[in-house]
Amino acid sequence: MENLFSEDWANRFTKKWNSTNEMVSQLAAANFDSIVAFGYADAPTPEVFIHINQGRITEAKPYALAPETTADWDLRAKPEQWLKWRGNGPGITGLGVAVASRQLQFVTGDYRRMIRQPLLAGPFLKFFAFL
Template structure:
C-alpha cells in the first residue's frame, strides 16, 4: 500500500473503529492506568492533519476505555492532535513518536495539539505512558 492510499484511509471511520478495537485490547498498558487515575481519564480525542480546518477522526474515551470511534462530527474535544501526513506515516511505521517530534511544532513536522494541555500531560507519568503506548497501538491498525 502506497503512502497516498494509506493517507486516504488514515483517521477514516473504519480506521478509527479499528483503532478503538486495538486500544481496548491494551487493558494493562492503556485502559486500566487511565481508569485508575484519581480523576479517571474521560475525553474526546481527535486526530487529523496539520493545517486542516477540522480533525478527521475521533475517539470517545470513558474511564480509559474507548466507547465510540469514527469520523469527527463536531464533537466537543478535550484533545486534538495534528501533524503533517509524512509525520503520521513515520510514527505509524515506527510505532512511536519521538521526543524531538513532540517538542517541534506541527508546521515543522512535530506533533501539534490544537486542543489539550500538552505540558500537563508531559509532566504526568500516569498519562504519558498510555499516551506513548497509543502510538504503538496506532501502528497495528490495519484496514483492508
C-alpha cells in the same frame, strides 16, 4: 493499506486500544474521560473523534459523522508525519522535539500537563503503536 483516520481505521484503533489492558487500566486509574480528535496540520477540522470513558474507548467516528463534537484534545500532524510514527512513535525525547518543532500540534489540550502525569504520559506514548 487502509486510510489513516477512516471509519475502518477508527474501528481497528478502538479494538487495539481496548484490548491493551495496561493502556485502559492506567487511564482508568487517572479517571481519564475525554474526547480526543486526530487530524492533519493546517486542516480546518479534525478527521476523527475518539470518546474515552475511564480509559476505554466507547466510541470512535469520523468528524463527518459528528461535526458538532468538541474535543478536549485535538492532535494534528502532516499526513507523512503520522505515517512515519505509525506503529512506532517518537518516544519521550522525540515527542518533546515533535511538539517544539510543531511536527505534532496540540490544537486543544495541555501537552505539558499531560506529559508530567505518568498515568497519562505512558498511554500517550503507547497510542502511536495503534496508528
